[in-house]
Amino acid sequence: MSFLDRASSVAPPGFNRWLVPPAAIAAHMCIGQVYGFSVFKKPLARALGISAPGPGDWSEVNVGVAYSIALVLLGLSAAFFGKWVERSGPRKVILASLLCFCGGLVLSSLAVQFHQIWLLYLGYGLLGGIGLGLGYIAPVSTLVKWFPDRPGMATGMAIMGFGGGALIGAPLAEELMKRFSSPTSVGAQEAFLAMAGLYALMMAFAAFIVRVPAPDWTPPGAAAAARAPAPAFRVPVDTAWKTPQFWLLWLVLCLNVTAGIGILGQASPMIQDLFKVTPAAAAGYVGLLSLFNLGGRFVWSSLSDYTGRKGIYALYFSLGAALYLLVPWTQQQGNLTLFVLVTGVIISMYGGGFSTIPAYLRDLFGTYQVGAIHGRLITAWSMAAVIGPQLVDRISAAKKAAGVPPGQSYNFTLTLMAGLLLVGLVCNLLVRPVAAKYHLP
Amino acid sequence: MKSSRLRLLFFWLAVIAPLSWGVYQSARKSLPLFQRAPLSAPR
Numbered sequence: 174m175s176f177l178d179r180a181s182s183v184a185p186p187g188f189n190r191w192l193v194p195p196a197a198i199a200a201h202m203c204i205g206q207v208y209g210f211s212v213f214k215k216p217l218a219r220a221l222g223i224s225a226p227g228p229g230d231w232s233e234v235n236v237g238v239a240y241s242i243a244l245v246l247l248g249l250s251a252a253f254f255g256k257w258v259e260r261s262g263p264r265k266v267i268l269a270s271l272l273c274f275c276g277g278l279v280l281s282s283l284a285v286q287f288h289q290i291w292l293l294y295l296g297y298g299l300l301g302g303i304g305l306g307l308g309y310i311a312p313v314s315t316l317v318k319w320f321p322d323r324p325g326m327a328t329g330m331a332i333m334g335f336g337g338g339a340l341i342g343a344p345l346a347e348e349l350m351k352r353f354s355s356p357t358s359v360g361a362q363e364a365f366l367a368m369a370g371l372y373a374l375m376m377a378f379a380a381f382i383v384r385v386p387a388p389d390w391t392p393p394g395a396a397a398a399a400r401a402p403a404p405a406f407r408v409p410v411d412t413a414w415k416t417p418q419f420w421l422l423w424l425v426l427c428l429n430v431t432a433g434i435g436i437l438g439q440a441s442p443m444i445q446d447l448f449k450v451t452p453a454a455a456a457g458y459v460g461l462l463s464l465f466n467l468g469g470r471f472v473w474s475s476l477s478d479y480t481g482r483k484g485i486y487a488l489y490f491s492l493g494a495a496l497y498l499l500v501p502w503t504q505q506q507g508n509l510t511l512f513v514l515v516t517g518v519i520i521s522m523y524g525g526g527f528s529t530i531p532a533y534l535r536d537l538f539g540t541y542q543v544g545a546i547h548g549r550l551i552t553a554w555s556m557a558a559v560i561g562p563q564l565v566d567r568i569s570a571a572k573k574a575a576g577v578p579p580g581q582s583y584n585f586t587l588t589l590m591a592g593l594l595l596v597g598l599v600c601n602l603l604v605r606p607v608a609a610k611y612h613l614p
Numbered sequence: 615m616k617s618s619r620l621r622l623l624f625f626w627l628a629v630i631a632p633l634s635w636g637v638y639q640s641a642r643k644s645l646p647l648f649q650r651a652p653l654s655a656p657r
Contacts, residue, residue: 195625202632334629341638344643377631382625453646460643467637513647 176453179262184384190392196328196335196383197312200267203379204274204308205338207247210240212343213508216350216359217293220285223359231290239281239297243558246302251310254303255410255545261385263311270308271376278369279302285362308376309335309551313531321540323480323531324391325482329474332528336467345371365490374579404610407541414549418607420538421600423553425486425529430557430599432565433491433523436589437518438461438562439583446579447504448512458513465517466524472527474532482533483604489522490598497591501584502535527554553596587610 175181178569184190217236221227258266278295280296313331320327353360385559413419431567437442441455450458476484496515503512535543563584572582 189622192622192625195629198633199628202629334633337633337636340640342630344639346635378628451646454649457644457647460640461647463640464637488616 177265177266177268179260179385181343181558182262182264183385186387186389187465188384190386191317192382193384193398194316194330196263196266196379197316197331197431198337199375199379200383201331201334202310202338202341203375204270204305204347205335206283206341206342206368206372207240207243207301207344209342210243210343210345211237211607212350213361213364216361217285220288220359223357229288235290237440239293241296241307241329242294243302243560245555246299246442248381250306251548251551253548254304254307255548256542258307258311258387258548259314259410259542259545260387263315266307266311266382267376267380267383270304270311271373271380272304274304275369275373275376276309277304278365278372281367282362282365289328297465301304306548306551310544310548312379312383313547314540315383317531317535317543318386318540320392323478324535325476325477325485325529326471326475328531329471329525329528332474332524333470334488335527336463336470337582339566340463341366344544351577354535373548387435395542397609398599404536406539406607406609408538408586408607408611409613410542410545410549410610412540412601413542413546416611418604419546419550420536422533423531423550423605424600425597425604426526426550427471427553428558428593428600429489429523430554431561432497432590432593432597433520433526434557434561435497435565435586435593436519437466437523439564440516442569443583444512445499448507450509462520469521469524469529472502473522474528477532478530482529482536483601485529486533486601487598488525490594490601493519493522494594494598494610497587500587504580517601537546537604539612541613 214236215235218233219232221230226232277296277298277300280300280533281293284292284296312334314329316327316331317324346364346368349364350360362410367480392410398517408416440459441452444450444458445452473485473489480488499515500512503509503515531543531547534546534550536545568586568589569582572585573579
């Protein structure tokens with residue numbers, strides 16, 4: 174039995190379960206860096222020219238492809254390796270994620286050094302993306318098992334870490350590139366390498382401290398155990414994804430993410446067009462939305478332990494749709510504060526949708542292979558993350574090209590997003606408990 | 615492994631410290647939004 178085996182990470186009697194969330198948060202905080210990848214776009218697009226793009230430099234669009242590959246691979250690897258994740262335990266999986274994600278960063282550094290874009294796609298996109306998928310599901314499924322009495326709060330903590338990763342990743346990369354930049358380098362090569370080292374340390378820390386509960390473990394305190402006992406039934410992943418409930422939740426996640434991207438993907442140009450604020454203030458608005466996103470992941474998901482998962486998603490979708498329709502009105506009123514507040518709440522529910530979904534899966538399918546089921550569901554996120562921004566960008570561009578004033582060119586998109594949320598509401602309302610015939614004996 | 619309070623504190627600090635730095639950076643970045651009024655009245 175090696176240190177990496179699942180059996181080695183089973184917690185002994187008397188273990189304090191509050192030691193486990195830091196492991197989950199640490200792992201998610203590292204892989205959440207992917208959301209901050211955009212800060213590399215401009216520097217990488219002038220890696221040869223240094224002060225400005227020169228002959229042979231990559232375009233920003235080409236650099237952005239690495240991000241899209243990473244998100245697609247996140248979904249695919251989570252789906253393909255889900256069963257292995259459940260079998261192997263979180264320690265081995267977090268270490269595998271470390272090797273892939275940090276190895277991807279090292280390859281990205283080499284890609285900059287030798288100026289080979291395919292190496293960036295292979296490193297950050299392919300290898301890094303696999304690391305993202307592995308590192309995403311293992312901590313979530315571990316925490317769900319540790320907090321059967323508060324599954325929403327548990328998944329909220331882990332996935333809040335992913336949101337936090339974006340808040341850390343972007344300024345960290347900027348700081349590092351500033352420090353390493355010179356007349357002959359934009360500093361990206363060194364920044365990738367330094368980040369690989371820092372993230373490897375953090376993920377190794379997560380792998381070292383993570384524990385899984387013993388099979389007969391129950392939460393401390395009779396009240397906690399009685400509050401919400403873990404479902405006694407078990408639905409294996411290969412059965413789960415054949416149920417209508419799985420595909421309804423797939424649509425729920427896909428529509429929630431697409432609708433969120435409706436704001437996130439165009440936040441900066443939107444506030445500049447609608448309220449004529451400066452680019453610096455617009456960047457501040459994007460930063461503020463990130464905070465709403467972070468907070469929403471924890472707050473809404475924790476709240477779902479009291480409202481029930483179906484209830485909280487009904488709130489996300491109905492209130493979200495209403496708020497989307499309210500956005501043009503805030504512009505007509507010229508009320509910037511209200512605009513920020515309305516869009517902030519929308520984004521907080523977008524984050525909440527991410528973090529509540531594993532708890533919803535646990536309610537429907539039990540904890541048996543919830544990580545693997547979550548892995549397959551994450552393909553919905555990958556699809557929405559790639560198609561959503563394209564959809565929004567094309568609609569906005571078409572409206573502007575048709576001569577619609579910039580201030581009004583967003584109205585159609587916002588109405589469309591409200592419509593998507595209402596479709597999500599219907600999907601959520603159709604979710605029923607999984608039939609007993611799907612349960613394992 | 616018996617869990618000591620010190621270990622609990624250390625583990626949580628190890629994640630809260632970088633997270634707080636990220637939140638601070640984001641909050642600092644958002645300041646310009648509150649520091650000035652819109653350049654002109656919206657249409």
